[in-house]
Amino acid sequence: MKRTKTLIALLLIVVLFVVALYYLWQKNQEDPVTYSTESPTEETIVVKTVATGSIVPKEEVLIKPNISGVVDEVYVEAGEYVEQGDLIAQIRVIPNVSNLTSAKNSISSNQTSLQTAEINFNTQKAIYDRQKALFDKGVISANDFDQVNNTFLQAKQQVEQARINVTQARQNYDIIKTGTTSGLGNIAQTQVRATVSGMVLDVPVKAGNQVIEANNFNEGTSIASLADVTKMIFEGKVDESEVGKIKEGLPLEITVGAIEDDKFDAVLDYIAPKGVEENGAIQFEIKGTLKKMDSTFIRAGLSANASIILEKAEKVLAIKEALVQYDDETKKPYVEVQIGEQKFERRDLELGIGDGIFVEVKSGITKDDKIKVWNPVQGVEKFAKQ
Numbered sequence: 235m236k237r238t239k240t241l242i243a244l245l246l247i248v249v250l251f252v253v254a255l256y257y258l259w260q261k262n263q264e265d266p267v268t269y270s271t272e273s274p275t276e277e278t279i280v281v282k283t284v285a286t287g288s289i290v291p292k293e294e295v296l297i298k299p300n301i302s303g304v305v306d307e308v309y310v311e312a313g314e315y316v317e318q319g320d321l322i323a324q325i326r327v328i329p330n331v332s333n334l335t336s337a338k339n340s341i342s343s344n345q346t347s348l349q350t351a352e353i354n355f356n357t358q359k360a361i362y363d364r365q366k367a368l369f370d371k372g373v374i375s376a377n378d379f380d381q382v383n384n385t386f387l388q389a390k391q392q393v394e395q396a397r398i399n400v401t402q403a404r405q406n407y408d409i410i411k412t413g414t415t416s417g418l419g420n421i422a423q424t425q426v427r428a429t430v431s432g433m434v435l436d437v438p439v440k441a442g443n444q445v446i447e448a449n450n451f452n453e454g455t456s457i458a459s460l461a462d463v464t465k466m467i468f469e470g471k472v473d474e475s476e477v478g479k480i481k482e483g484l485p486l487e488i489t490v491g492a493i494e495d496d497k498f499d500a501v502l503d504y505i506a507p508k509g510v511e512e513n514g515a516i517q518f519e520i521k522g523t524l525k526k527m528d529s530t531f532i533r534a535g536l537s538a539n540a541s542i543i544l545e546k547a548e549k550v551l552a553i554k555e556a557l558v559q560y561d562d563e564t565k566k567p568y569v570e571v572q573i574g575e576q577k578f579e580r581r582d583l584e585l586g587i588g589d590g591i592f593v594e595v596k597s598g599i600t601k602d603d604k605i606k607v608w609n610p611v612q613g614v615e616k617f618a619k620q
Contacts, residue, residue: 268576269576269578269606269607269608270607271572271604271605271606271607272553272554272557272604272605272607273601273602273603273604273605274551274552274553274595274599274600274601274603274605275551275552275553275592275601276549276550276551276552276601277549277550277552277592277594278546278547278548278549278550279545279546279547279550279552279586279587279588279589279592279593279594280543280545280546280589281543281544281545281546281587281588281589282487282541282542282543282544282589283472283476283479283480283541283542283544284539284540284541284542285470285471285472285476285520285539285540285542286470286471286537286538286539286540287468287469287470287471287520287537287538287539287540288468288469288470288535288536288537288538289466289467289468289469289488289490289524289532289533289534289535289536289538290466290467290469290534290535291435291461291462291463291465291466291467291534292461292462292465292466292467292523293461293462293465294435294459294460294461294534295429295430295432295459295460295461296456296458296459297322297426297428297429297456297457297458297459297460298426298447298448298453298454298455298456298457299323299325299426299445299446299447299448299454299455299457300426300447300448301325301327301424301447302327302444302445302446302447303325303326303327303424303444303445304325304326304442304443304444304445305323305324305325305326305439305440305441305442305443305444305445305457306323306324306325306326306424306441307323307324307441308322308323308437308439308440308441308457309321309322309323309324310322310323310434310437310458311434311437312434312435312436312437313433313434314433314434315431315432315433315434316428316431316432316433316434316460317428317431318428318429318430318431319427319428320427320428321425321426321427322426322427322428322457322458323426323439323457323458324424324425324426325424325425325426325445326424327424337403337406337407338407340403340406340407341400341403341404341407343403344396344399344400344402344403345400347396347399348393348396348397348399348400350396351389351392351393351395351396352393352396354389354392355389355390355392355393357389358385358386358388358389358390359386359389361382361385361386362382362383362385362386365378365379365382366379366382426457428458428460429460430460430462431460431462432460432461432462432463433460433461433462433463434458434459434460435458435459435460435461435534436458436459437457437458438456438457438458438459439455439456439457443455445457461534463531463532463534465523466524466532466534467500467521467522467523467524468486468488468500468520468521468522468524468538468540469519469520469521470519470520470538470539470540471512471517471518471519471520472517472518472520472542473515473516473517473518474509474515474516474517474518477505477509477518479544480502480505480520480542480544481502481505482502482503482504482505483501483502483503484501484502484542484543484544485499485500485501485502485543486499486500486501486502486522486540486541486542486543487499487500487540487541487543488500488522488524488538488539488540488541489538489539489541490532490536490537490538491536491537491538491539492533492536492537493530493532493536496530498524498525498530498532499524499525500522500523500524500525500540501522501523501525502520502521502522502542503521503522503523504519504520504521504522505518505519505520506518506519506520520540522540545587547586547587547594550586550594550595551594551595551599551600551601552592552593552594552595553569553592553593553595553599553605554591554592554593555588555590555591555592555593556607556609557569557605557606557607557608557609558583558585558593559608566582567582567583567585568580568581568582568583568598569581569583569598569599569605569606570605570606570608571599571603571604571605571606572603572604572605572606578606581598581599581603582598583595583596583597583598583599584596584597584598
């Protein structure tokens with residue numbers, strides 16, 4: 235029995251010895267770990283955040299009629315340039331029966347007042363003529379004649395005012411009935427004219443459409459929208475996580491999806507003080523004025539992206555962020571610089587801004603140093619080959 239146990243123990247020892255020899259042999263067959271290196275480069279590093287939005291005119295003016303009616307004719311189309319005062323459309327008035335009747339009654343009432351004033355005037359004129367003859371002969375005093383003269387002048391003024399009221403009532407009647415009257419010329423309310431110079435962006439009405447005048451109770455119907463397309467702005471929104479990083483005056487780089495390989499410079503000049511919830515996130519509106527666009531024409535409403543440049547370092551010494559290591563205790567950044575064949579030494583760094591790929595190096599290394607690639611990319615490639 236003892237002999238059997240001794241044989242089993244010896245056999246186990248032999249097996250363990252063979253396994254250990256095989257393991258050491260396998261380790262000797264593996265290639266030694268070698269590290270590649272990379273050199274610092276000169277880079278322009280830009281730290282930015284992106285906002286989505288669209289290109290719109292800085293000022294868009296809506297042209298609305300001063301009287302309700304039906305569009306008789308439209309004289310412009312979208313895309314045309316117009317000058318201030320150019321005719322946009324002609325309105326045909328459809329009179330309101332109640333207002334028309336009221337205006338007609340006003341004419342009758344003012345005509346009656348005029349007739350009464352003329353009768354009174356004729357009476358006062360006859361009295362004035364008699365009293366003047368007596369005054370000329372010295373029969374009545376100057377004081378008595380002055381009273382008669384004043385009464386006569388008042389009667390004359392009443393006639394003149396009554397005639398003005400009749401004229402105004404007739405003009406009001408004409409305006410209610412036709413939208414215009416004699417003497418208005420180019421300021422006739424039926425003529426809708428451009429209030430500013432610019433491009434016609436949209437004409438939402440056609441001949442035959444009914445329109446409503448703009449007043450204190452109604453915004454009115456828009457006949458056309460005009461804008462100066464040489465003055466465009468970017469309107470977009472940024473998330474609440476980014477709004478704290480931006481401020482007014484920062485430069486923008488605008489890219490328009492419909493215009494390939496072209497960027498437009500702008501300046502951030504507005505950040506909304508209040509956010510709006512959209513899809514569960516708080517968004518803040520921003521606006522940026524585009525600088526001179528030369529000959530490029532950007533259509534209003536095109537979608538665009540704005541890169542808000544937070545920081546920028548031009549032509550600085552930089553390395554890939556993946557090469558940087560951090561001390562476990564001090565958390566300070568460092569790299570390992572090659573000093574011989576697969577020999578490296580630690581160099582502490584002072585870093586500047588980074589864009590997620592490259593990071594600025596202010597001190598610690600030179601452009602001639604070779605930096606150890608310490609990350610596990612090589613191991614991944616080796617595993618892939620196996």
